[in-house]
Every structure is written in C-alpha cells, then in structure tokens.
Amino acid sequence: MPETAARLREAAYALFEQQGYAATTVDQIAARAGVGRSTFFRAFGSKEDVIFPDHDALVARVAARLATLGSDPGAAPIGATEAARIVLEHYLAEGDLARARYRLTATVPTLRDREVSSTTGYRRLFRDALRTWTGEDPGDDLRAEVIAGSIVTAHNHVLRRWLREDLDDAGARAALDRALGLVLASVSAAVPSAAEGAGPGSEGEDGTTVVVLRSGATIEQVLPHLREALATDRPHGRPSPA
Structure with missing residues (x-):
C-alpha cells in the first residue's frame, strides 16, 4: 500500500498542476495511477487527504x-x-x-484553512x-x-x-x-x-x-x-x- 499511496499522490499532484485542484476528481487520480476508485479510498479518506497524508x-x-x-x-x-x-x-x-x-x-482556500487549523493545533x-x-x-x-x-x-x-x-x-x-x-x-x-x-x-x-x-x-x-x-x-x- 505505501507504493500505491505514493503513486496516487504523484498522480494527484500532476493533475493538480495541469488542471487545478477543484477540477480534479478522485476517479481521475485513480485512473492516472492505474488503480481503481476503491483502491484510492483504501489509501486516502478523501482528495484532501492526498495533500496532507x-x-x-x-x-x-x-x-x-x-x-x-x-x-x-x-x-x-x-x-x-x-x-x-x-x-x-x-x-x-x-x-x-x-x-x-x-x-x-x-x-x-479550503486547503489554506486546513493549514491554519493545523497551526492552531500545534500551538495548543x-x-x-x-x-x-x-x-x-x-x-x-x-x-x-x-x-x-x-x-x-x-x-x-x-x-x-x-x-x-x-x-x-x-x-x-x-x-x-x-x-x-x-x-x-x-x-x-x-x-x-x-x-x-x-x-x-x-x-x-x-x-x-x-x-x-x-x-x-x-x-x-x-x-x-x-x-x-x-x-x-x-x-x-x-x-x-x-
């Protein structure tokens, strides 16, 4: 699974660079990585989790x-x-x-909000x-x-x-x-x-x-x-x- 997760992450970032985060779907990420949708969700809970694995x-x-x-x-x-x-x-x-x-x-913005929340969590x-x-x-x-x-x-x-x-x-x-x-x-x-x-x-x-x-x-x-x-x-x- 670590190798699959790395492949999914690489595919996701490539798509984000090409067409933007919002326009990229989980299905597209999975297809680019050569795996199925269910495999994606075994590795990550959501598209956002690919960014903060x-x-x-x-x-x-x-x-x-x-x-x-x-x-x-x-x-x-x-x-x-x-x-x-x-x-x-x-x-x-x-x-x-x-x-x-x-x-x-x-x-x-949604990813930036998560970063801000992360900083608050570290301070606590x-x-x-x-x-x-x-x-x-x-x-x-x-x-x-x-x-x-x-x-x-x-x-x-x-x-x-x-x-x-x-x-x-x-x-x-x-x-x-x-x-x-x-x-x-x-x-x-x-x-x-x-x-x-x-x-x-x-x-x-x-x-x-x-x-x-x-x-x-x-x-x-x-x-x-x-x-x-x-x-x-x-x-x-x-x-x-x-």
Whole structure:
C-alpha cells in the first residue's frame, strides 16, 4: 500500500498542476495511477487527504515528545525545541512534495484553512505541554500560551523561507536553531534585554527575573541563563511541581 499511496499522490499532484485542484476528481487520480476508485479510498479518506497524508502521524510524534517535558527548567525548553525540529525535519524529508503542497495551499482556500487549523493545533499542543514547565493552570496559562505561540511562529517563519527556496536544508536547520534561541531568550518572567553581552539573571522591582542575553544567542548559549532564571521564577504563590 505505501507504493500505491505514493503513486496516487504523484498522480494527484500532476493533475493538480495541469488542471487545478477543484477540477480534479478522485476517479481521475485513480485512473492516472492505474488503480481503481476503491483502491484510492483504501489509501486516502478523501482528495484532501492526498495533500496532507501524514499529518496525524506527525502530530502524534510531536505530542509524544512534548509529553516528556516535565517541569525541569533545563529539560523542558530542550524538549520543546526538539519537538519543533521534528516538524521541520518532516518537511525537509518531503522535499519537493512539501513545496508543491505549499504552492497549492496558497491558491486553494479550503486547503489554506486546513493549514491554519493545523497551526492552531500545534500551538495548543505546545501550550498544554508547557503548562507543566511554567506551573500554570488551564485557563490561566498566559506564559505557556505566549511561549507556545512564539515557538510555532519561529518554526513557521523558517519553514516558509525553506518552502520558498530561500534556504536549503542546512540553512533551514541553522535558521531554526537561531530562531528558537531567540524565543528562549525571550521567555523569562520579564522580557529580556537584547543588549550586547550575556549575564546571569537579576531580580527586578516586582520580584521577576530579568535575563540579559545577546540578541544573536543560540539555544546552547541561552539555556544556562534561562535554566537559572526559570528555576527560581515560578508564578508567585505557586510552588514548582515535583
């Protein structure tokens, strides 16, 4: 079935390029791939599923990684950034197929809506996982919401550059590392200064910790300072989870 699914996907994209997504039918895709209609539906639930064939499996992999975060102030940010890398690596492995999907979703509103829904789903996944790290409760989890949104936005910014072929694979990996480093440099209780130089956290007037980091810091440079800050900077009145 994997070979049949690949053949159907190749046939579908060829037809989409030739005559457009809306004008292409399941029967046409099956005929071009040399299989019957029933075979198509054994491989895919719908024409739309040809465009997003591995989405559920990818979400499951990301969720599995996020489920291991815990409350450790050092391990949690590493796990969150690794989860973001899982998504990027999936797209890099797809290569031209991912870029063809990008072109298609840019012109088909229903597919674009599914992409938007997917982004929202990832934000929820990260937010729910990060609550353990931030020590917040559902519905009162602004920090987790902000961090999750920042991670997803940073990833999508880099991904779009790769999809437009502004970056090659190595460039995308390096850009994601820098982008996630920027995110981690911005998620202490107070917004860190983007001043030159890096130093340990210092306590502000309201008891929050301010971390001063280089604006171009990488994840490896950021984590020691972030770990120190977040280890002591839980929301006031809420102990760190065991």
